[in-house]
Amino acid sequence: MKKHWWKALGVVIVLYSFFMGLLTPLKTGILEANPASVRTGQEVMLEVKGYNSFYTQAQNELRAWLKMDSERALAARRVEVVDDRLVKLTFDIPAFLPVDKKVQDFTLILDSPADGASVLPSGVFVTQDSINAALGETAWPNADIANLHEKAAITFPFRNILGETIRNTYYHVPLWFAMFILFISAVVYSVKHLRNFDQRYDEQAAALTSVGILYGILGLVTGAIWAKHTWGAYWSFDVKQNMTAVGLLIYGAYFVLRASFEDPEKKARISAVYNIFAFATLIPLLYVIPKLTDSLHPGAGGNIAFGSQDLDNTMRMVFYPAIIGWTLMGVWMAQLIFRMNRLKHRLLEE
Amino acid sequence: MLKAVRKAFTTLSLFLFPFTFLMAQEDADFMRSMGKMYVVVAVIAAIFIGLVIFLVYLDRKLTRLENQIIHHE
Amino acid sequence: MNLFKEIIFLLRKEFKLEWRQKYALSGILLYVLSTVFIIYISFQRVSPQLWNVLFWIIMLFASINAVVKSFVQESGHRQLYYYQLANPIAILLSKMLYNASLLLLLSVLTFSALSFIAGNPVEEAGQFSLALLLGSLGFSITFTFVSAIAAKADNSSTLMAILSFPVVIPILLLLVNLSAHSIGLLQSTMIGRDIMLLASVDLILVALGLVLFPYLWRD
Secondary structure: HHHHHHHHHHHHHHHHHHHHHOOOOOOOOEEEEEOOOEEEEOEEEEEEEOOOHHHHHHHHHHHEEEEEOEEEEEOOOEEEEOOOOOOEEEEOOHHHHHHHOEEEEEEEEEOOOOOOOEEEEEEEEEEEEOOHHHHHHHOOOOOOOOOOOOOOOOEEEOOOOHHHHHHHHHHHHHHHHHHHHHHHHHHHHHHHHHOOOOOOHHHHHHHHHHHHHHHHHHHHHHHHHHHHOOOOOOOOOOOHHHHHHHHHHHHHHHHHHHHOOOOOHEEEEEEEEHHHHHHHOOOHHHHHHHHHOOOOOOOOOOOOOOOOOOHHHHHHHEEEEEEEEHHHHHHHHHHHHHHHHHHHHHHOOO | OOHHHHHHHHHHHEEEEHHHHHOOOOOOOHHHHHHHHHHHHHHHHHHHHHHHHHHOOOOHHHHHHHHHHHHHO | OOHHHHHHHHHHHHHHHHHOOOOHHHHHHHHHHHHHHHHHHHOOOOOHHHHHHHHHHHHHHHHHHHOOOOOOOOOHHHHHHHHHHHHHHHHHHHHHHHHHHHHHHHHHHHHHHHHHHOOOOOHHHHHHHHHHHHHHHHHHHHOOOOOOHOOOOOHHHHHHHHHHHHHHHHHHHHHHHHHHHHOOOOOOOOOOHHHHHHHHHHHHHHHHHHHHHHHHHHO
């Protein structure tokens, strides 16, 4: 049992990531505000649909604002709770906007002692007929947004386009990280092989690479499913997708190269050389990633999902262990392939 | 080399099977109901299918090895 | 100093051999010209965007055809001869240098043929020629090394294509980016960093090739 503890650890960590990732509820969010565009100088009634919300528990203490920036916000005059998922807000919108544009987007903020604060970015668009920024400046109030409530529970953040799919952060993204760890360790084994020509090192490299390829394909497929239902296309020519695709092509070529040698000693030596050289050519792709900030992928630029501010502490508690867990599982799978190939080797040598 | 290509193709088609299944019921409304929870379900199912494919691959290689050993004796 | 002399000697040998068997060189020239002509027939009007992509695709295939012979098509006897006489590092460096100059010539030729038929959209000539230089260096380094790997296998010419395409994609992406900038399709403030990146990738690959080549050579 002493030798196998890390396999159990990997399984336990992956199980933990599945349970925590699936059972933790999302924060309260706002699905939509209706109507989404209003005119100035009117009294508007917004119907706001909540997600995971319990508005009836907060009856009289529910507060709402339309916020433009840190200095300008308009508080709702009346808040009327219909049921747990629906609330009606009444705003008196002044006659002019404090900007030189015809249309301005506002963030809808809702605060309830039961659910905490929830936000709908660019939720309401206000259109004005004539532009007069100076008048708007005086007409537009600065309601104090203070004493926001914080829900005292372990929750994941709610993002509008993502919804529940934010949980995929623990199932799709760790595969990608684990794939990279496996590929890097395969390169390390290739270097080790070239240092003393031990056959076993090369077989380790091949086994790790094949599991890495499995993870890469899984990452592409799960990413495609996720992308289809959040952004609308399976493949969006995003840098990380392209990089994984190039990596898969390279390692596919690696196995074609291995298959074309008969002599095991020569096969090991030459495929180790190709493995190291091919990995080095991936370097420019690694550098290109942070440059393309308009990339669609979560994690890049000002996009949804996990930029630095979005991967909050609760998510880190599941995300980082998931990477470790999947890496350990991958090493275990690679060991199975490695041991089987060793046996085959021994059999052929006899 | 031909064997490797054929193997790659079978793996790919095995992967595409659940994919086409998903596309058949492309009823976006279904995938988007319950806060898009079914997208998470599909992703987890895809990972599970990947692990099953690994098991099948290992199983077939082991069978070949066993046959070789029997042959050997 | 000895290594330097050896490289010069091997380089002269490469040029002499090329001059004697003119068919290889003329074959590639013909390939470039006929591709450009086909493009002319099928497109007639070429937008700058298309021009950029077509240029690098023609370059990619022409380079593979040009470089494949450096190790793969070398006869076994001559390999043995080298092995006994020369330092492996000198062999690799001389081949890389020779291929780089060949590819530079090829890129200039492709450029002039393409601009003769489809017009010349290049706005910043200095930047574009830098892209050509770095591109032919990068192509020559990767293809020469991959050709050395593929030469060790049995069905090497097919293997050459399979092994080299994925390896060259990252460099190709950077090159297309750089030349798009020189054509004026792209506004980027970080083009200097791109050039640095390309140059450093070329350097890393040369260094890695020199370290790894002796392992390929010993048989």
